[in-house]
Amino acid sequence: MPERSETLNSVARAVEVLNLFGRAPGTLGVTEIAMELGLAKAVVHRILQAFRAKGYVELDATTHRYRLGPGAVVLGLSYLDSLDVRTVARDALRGLCAATNETATLSIRFGDNRVYVDQVNPARDVQTVVQLGRPFPLHAGASSRAFLAFLSEDEQKRYLSQSLEQVTDNTLVDPSAVRAELRAIRAAGFAKSIGESDPGTVAAAAPVFDRQGEVTAVMSVCGPRERFHDQLDAAGAHLRQKARETSRRLGYR
Numbered sequence: 001m002p003e004r005s006e007t008l009n010s011v012a013r014a015v016e017v018l019n020l021f022g023r024a025p026g027t028l029g030v031t032e033i034a035m036e037l038g039l040a041k042a043v044v045h046r047i048l049q050a051f052r053a054k055g056y057v058e059l060d061a062t063t064h065r066y067r068l069g070p071g072a073v074v075l076g077l078s079y080l081d082s083l084d085v086r087t088v089a090r091d092a093l094r095g096l097c098a099a100t101n102e103t104a105t106l107s108i109r110f111g112d113n114r115v116y117v118d119q120v121n122p123a124r125d126v127q128t129v130v131q132l133g134r135p136f137p138l139h140a141g142a143s144s145r146a147f148l149a150f151l152s153e154d155e156q157k158r159y160l161s162q163s164l165e166q167v168t169d170n171t172l173v174d175p176s177a178v179r180a181e182l183r184a185i186r187a188a189g190f191a192k193s194i195g196e197s198d199p200g201t202v203a204a205a206a207p208v209f210d211r212q213g214e215v216t217a218v219m220s221v222c223g224p225r226e227r228f229h230d231q232l233d234a235a236g237a238h239l240r241q242k243a244r245e246t247s248r249r250l251g252y253r
Helices: 002-023 030-037 041-053 070-082 085-100 142-148 153-160 175-188 225-249
Strands: 057-059 066-068 103-110 113-120 135-137 191-194 201-209 215-224
Touching (some): 002 041, 002 066, 085 113, 135 142, 142 191, 142 201, 142 215, 201 225
Antiparallel strands (some): 103 215, 113 135, 191 201
């Protein structure tokens, strides 16, 4: 058993060294690591040599300091690629629902449409319930425009050059009006809509970015028009915060 215990201790020390690289920007030297972790320099040197052999760290031949190598990058990217945005965003949706006492939703994009893929509903008699999987065009409503606002100019131009569907009487279909809304969304960090995808519903929505800086999903809070209309700006502040937290968890910086 002593052998097994020593092996576990060695693994724990190695993980501590790797974690230190994750916390410290730039490069680290053997003495610096040893002092920070309370390890002997000989132990640190052996750990770094093992990591270097597997590509987890690299040695700068000029400064004799170490930095993370491609092996560590591959591990990090594998973790990020395995993340499911619905799972990552679930706690944020619960927080939004609790903070606003209204329905919190998550949407993803499919081409020129977006669909609801998750929702958290408040415990109240009158609540907004969205239809998961139902497609909406990218100009109609807060969640849709939160996607459209962060597409490239070429993509926006292509989208707005086509005929825009009138989902309800309140849906913005004039390209100039939509473009003005997109500018406002980028400036504010969230979108608002009043009865554009459902006549009796108002909503605020904010984008969630992935590690490439692309909008991978949109969070929204929606509720009955007569009750929630005056709360949209306050909801937008909550949305910006939760969307930022979720984006960071997905690797966005």
